[in-house]
Amino acid sequence: MSLESGFGSVFNSKKTIKEEPYKAEEDKVVGELLDLNKEEALLEGKIEIAEKKTETEQESLIKELSQKEVSLFQETKEKIKKGCQIGIVSMMIITSLLAAGCGAEKPQKVNHWSQINIEEARKAVPEDVTEGWVQHGLQSIGSWKENEGSFLVRTNKNEYYRINEENLEEFKERMSNYINQYLYYSIEIAGRDRELTGKLLDTRIKTWFDEYVEEAVDQERETIAYGLFEKSFSSEWQKLKDHVYFGVEQSDENQEKKDEVIQGTDLSDLDPTLK
C-alpha cells in the first residue's frame, strides 16, 4: 500500500464519518421540504376545485340574469364582496371555523370563553360607546306607560306596538344578550379596527329594533322580539299623547272620547327617555 493510498483511505474514512450525520440531517430536511411541497400542492388543488365550483355557480346565475344585470354584477363584484364581508360575514367565517373544531375550545366550554371574549371586546371598544348602544336600544322603545301597565311603542318607521311590563323586561334581557353576542362575534374585528367595529355596531343597534319588532309581529319569525309585542295603531298613540300632554281622559273602546282637559296633569308616568 502506497503512502498516498494509505493516507487516502484514512482521509476518506474520516470524511465518511463526518459526513454521515450531516447527510442524514440533509435527507431529513429535503424529505420534509418535499412533504411540504406535496402538502402545498394538495391544498392548492383543493382551492382550485373550490374556485371551479364557484365559477360553475356563477355561470348558472348569469343564465338567469339579463345582460344589463350581468354587466352590473361584474362591474360591482368587488364592491358586493366588500359589502358581504362587512361585519356579519367575517364573524360567521370565524364562528363556522370554530364550530368545525378549531382551537382548543370545545362547544361545552363556549359559555366560559365567550364571556372572556366579551370582556376583551369591551376593553377594545370604549365603555362610553357600549353604554351609548344600550341606551340607544332602550330609547328606541320610545314608549310611555299606560295606566294598565303596558307600554306603547313607536318605531323609527312610525309603526306602533304594545308591550306589557313583564315582556318589556324579557325584551331588555334578550336585547342585552344580543349586544353581548354581537360584541363577542366582533372580537376579531374589534382587535384590528376599533373605529370600524364601532361603526358596524352602531349601525346594527340603530336598525335592528325596527327590523326585529316588525318582523316578529308581521311574520311571526323567530326573533328577539318574537311573541313579546302586539300590533297597535297610531290612533292609540295619539290618544295616549293627548292624555299625557293635555290631560284628555282616555276613553275605553265603547265610550266616546271625552274632550275634557284636566288641569295639573301628573307627568310622573312619562317614560324617562321622553323627558
Add this chain to the structure above:
Amino acid sequence: MIINKKIFLAIGIENLSAKKQEEIVNKLENIILDRLSIRAIKKLSLENKGKYFQLLKSAKPIDIYNFLSKNISNFEGLAQQIAEEVVSDFKE
C-alpha cells in the same frame, strides 16, 4: 385577514410558512365571499332583485350589506352555511 391563527390548526395549514398560510386563508375567504355574492342574488325576491341592481350602481359596501341583511331571511345563516361548506371541502 379575518381568520386568526387558531384557525390554521383547524384547517391543517399550521406547518406552512406564514406567507403561504395567509395566501391560502385569503383564497378561502375570497371563495366564501364569491359564493355569498352569487347566492344572495338567487335568494332575493323578483321585486327586491330589481331594487338590488338599482342600488348597486351608486351604493357603498355598507349599503349593500344592509340591503342584503334586511331582505334575505337569515342572511347571516346563509353566510355561515357557505363558510362551513367551503371549510369542510378544504378539510376533506
